[in-house]
Amino acid sequence: xxxxxxxxxxxxxxxxxxxxxxxxxxxQGYDRTSVAEVAKAVGTSPASVFYYFEDKASLFRAVFxxxxxxxxxxxxxHVEAPDPVTAxxxxxxxxxxxxxxxxxxxxLIELLRRAGDDPELLAVVGRTANVxxxxxxxxxxxxxxxxxxxxxxxxxxTAAWLQAIVDATxxxxxxxxxxxxxxxxxxxxxLNPPQGRQEEPNG
Amino acid sequence: xxxxxxxxxxxxxxxxxxxxxxxxxxxQGYDRTSVAEVAKAVGTSPASVFYYFEDKASLFRAVFxxxxxxxxxxxxxHVEAPDPVTAxxxxxxxxxxxxxxxxxxxxLIELLRRAGDDPELLAVVGRTANVxxxxxxxxxxxxxxxxxxxxxxxxxxTAAWLQAIVDATxxxxxxxxxxxxxxxxxxxxxLNPPQGRQEEPNG
DNA sequence: GTCTATAGCACGATAGAC
DNA sequence: GTCTATCGTGCTATAGAC
Numbered sequence: 001x002x003x004x005x006x007x008x009x010x011x012x013x014x015x016x017x018x019x020x021x022x023x024x025x026x027x028q029g030y031d032r033t034s035v036a037e038v039a040k041a042v043g044t045s046p047a048s049v050f051y052y053f054e055d056k057a058s059l060f061r062a063v064f065x066x067x068x069x070x071x072x073x074x075x076x077x078h079v080e081a082p083d084p085v086t087a088x089x090x091x092x093x094x095x096x097x098x099x100x101x102x103x104x105x106x107x108l109i110e111l112l113r114r115a116g117d118d119p120e121l122l123a124v125v126g127r128t129a130n131v132x133x134x135x136x137x138x139x140x141x142x143x144x145x146x147x148x149x150x151x152x153x154x155x156x157x158t159a160a161w162l163q164a165i166v167d168a169t170x171x172x173x174x175x176x177x178x179x180x181x182x183x184x185x186x187x188x189x190x191l192n193p194p195q196g197r198q199e200e201p202n203g
Numbered sequence: 204x205x206x207x208x209x210x211x212x213x214x215x216x217x218x219x220x221x222x223x224x225x226x227x228x229x230x231q232g233y234d235r236t237s238v239a240e241v242a243k244a245v246g247t248s249p250a251s252v253f254y255y256f257e258d259k260a261s262l263f264r265a266v267f268x269x270x271x272x273x274x275x276x277x278x279x280x281h282v283e284a285p286d287p288v289t290a291x292x293x294x295x296x297x298x299x300x301x302x303x304x305x306x307x308x309x310x311l312i313e314l315l316r317r318a319g320d321d322p323e324l325l326a327v328v329g330r331t332a333n334v335x336x337x338x339x340x341x342x343x344x345x346x347x348x349x350x351x352x353x354x355x356x357x358x359x360x361t362a363a364w365l366q367a368i369v370d371a372t373x374x375x376x377x378x379x380x381x382x383x384x385x386x387x388x389x390x391x392x393x394l395n396p397p398q399g400r401q402e403e404p405n406g
Numbered sequence: 407g408t409c410t411a412t413a414g415c416a417c418g419a420t421a422g423a424c
Numbered sequence: 425g426t427c428t429a430t431c432g433t434g435c436t437a438t439a440g441a442c
Contacts, residue, residue, distance in 0.1 A: 013425095029316060031234040034417060048426055050419065106319065112312045112374065113232060161385050164375035165368065171315065172367035182364050189392025216407095237435060251408055253437065 014052050014062065017042050022063040026107035030060055030114055060114060061121050063107075067128045075135030084143040085191065088136060089184055092166055095132070099169040099179050108170045133159045143191065150193045162187060217255050217265070220245050225266040229310035233263055233317055263317060264324050266310075270331045278338030287346040288394065291339060292387055295369055298335070302372040302382045311373045336362045346394065353396045365390060 020041040024033045035056055039046045053059040074094055081087035098104040115122045136159035143149035165186055169179035223244040227236045238259055242249045256262040277297055284290035301307040318325045339362035346352035368389055372382035 029320070032320070035419085036417080045427055046418080047420080047428085051425065056418065109312060109315045113316055116309065117232070117235070157385075161371075161375060161389075164371040165389070167374050168367040168371035171370050172364060182360075186364075186368070186389060186393050189395065190389050192392065238437085239435085248409055249436085250410085250438080254407065259436070 010052070017049055017052055018059065018062040018066075021059050022107070023103070025060060025063065025110055026103040029106070030110050035059070057114075057118050057121070060110075061118070061124050064111065064121070064124050064128070067125070068131065071128045071131045071135075075131060079135055079138060081139075083148075084139040084146065085148050085188070088139050088143070088162070088191070089187060091132075091136060091139070092162060092183060092187060093180060095163075095166045096169045096179050096183055099166075099173050100175070100177065102173055102175065105170045105173045108167060129163065133163060136162055140191075147193070149191045152194075153191070158191070161190075213255070220252055220255055221262065221265040221269075224262050225310070226306075228263060228266065228313055229306040232309070233313050238262070260317075260321050260324070263313075264321070264327050267314065267324070267327050267331070270328070271334065274331045274334045278334060282338055282341060284342075286351075287342040287349065288351050288391075291342050291346070291365070291394070292390060294335075294339060294342075295365060295386060295390060296383060298366075298369045299372045299382050299386055302369075302376050303378070303380065305376055305378070308373045308376045311370065332366065336366060339365055343394075350396070352394045355397075356394070361394075364393075 017038065021033075021038045024038055024041060035049055036046045038059070039049045042049070049059070053062065074091060078087040078091050081090070111121075111125060115125060133156065137155040140149060140153065140155040140158050144151045144153070144155070165183070169183055172179065172182075220241065224236075224241045227241055227244060238252050239249045241262070242252045245252070252262070256265065277294060281290040281294050284293070314324075314328060318328060336359065340358040343352060343356065343358040343361050347354045347356070347358070368386070372386055375382065375385075
């Protein structure tokens with residue numbers, strides 16, 4: 001029973017459409033998912049979807065706009081943690097949590113693909129990625145200061161590389177295969193001060 | 204001057220079309236590249252393209268069919284190398300060589316995306332990936348035997364993970380940024396026997 | 407073998423009634 | 425706000441002349 005304009009109801013409907021669209025985009029891809037299909041999944045008409053979203057591209061973007069607050073909360077939760085290396089692993093674990101879900105792989109691929117075509121989408125995911133990168137970089141810097149991370153590493157570059165490795169866990173997704181062990185070993189091996197990697201420490 | 208059936212000329216034309224198609228697919232994506240566009244780039248008509256390729260999907264697959272012999276040659280060149288760890292790094296370097304080229308990133312993304320929709324494409328790239336994985340696994344096994352690689356690692360699983368890390372270098376591509384340093388550090392840190400990663404070796 | 411022309415279809419987005 | 429109906433567009437693939 002929609003009374004008045006009810007802005008909250010509008011937000012709920014937008015959310016409902018975005019969720020259903022996200023499912024379909026992840027499973028089938030952007031181009032192979034028609035707005036009519038999304039409308040049917042929600043139980044409405046294409047025209048109604050276009051009432052809530054300007055066009056199909058903005059519908060896709062809506063799926064990723066919810067990630068920014070989640071990323072900010074994730075970083076806030078770990079940035080003050082006592083041990084920076086543990087905090088880094090916890091953050092990366094959270095980011096890789098969905099890696100086993102093959103539809104999450106599909107969504108990452110669609111995202112990478114469409115980010116090249118839609119500058120606004122690039123801005124949306126760029127903001128999220130920046131929050132994560134800066135949060136990780138801060139933890140890396142602290143780890144370097146405390147001697148737990150190789151001081152030769154550049155904090156920001158390393159943070160970007162860790163993000164790419166998380167993406168790799170999505171690409172390496174196989175059902176029933178948890179990426180955590182590989183991820184931990186990779187990250188610890190990368191961050192560790194050179195304790196035995198090179199036989200000759202420089203003078 | 205096309206005399207007779209001239210099977211060699213057919214192969215050349217197919218190659219020419221596949222090369223041009225590859226360029227466009229990498230730059231714009233599969234769905235956003237029409238066969239008409241490919242035809243124009245080659246200087247011919249859409250009908251002529253369909254004379255050489257059954258359909259658009261097979262045109263896309265042709266781009267990746269050339270990778271199998273290249274992969275076999277790459278593995279053959281390194282599988283007998285004296286130092287297995289160096290050989291692994293050399294193979295991965297070769298695979299990551301194009302990672303700086305942004306259009307190569309685009310092609311990887313299109314490949315991942317279409318492999319889910321085209322079983323024949325999945326088979327084509329699967330054969331190439333298997334050759335690389337088995338070659339790397341053989342090198343890893345030898346490295347374990349020689350004591351240069353952690354014996355707790357599973358050779359095949361590790362090979363698959365190294366392939367995923369190579370993919371990560373493509374995703375982390377930025378102009379003027381060479382992935383080799385990160386790649387080497389990551390791989391060596393991952394393969395190394397636990398010399399200082401854990402303070403307590405198990406009894 | 408290569409062309410022009412077009413069939414046949416699917417889709418994004420809009421118009422306009424209710 | 426939601427609908428039905430449809431416009432306009434662009435595509436893959438084919439037909440048929442040369």
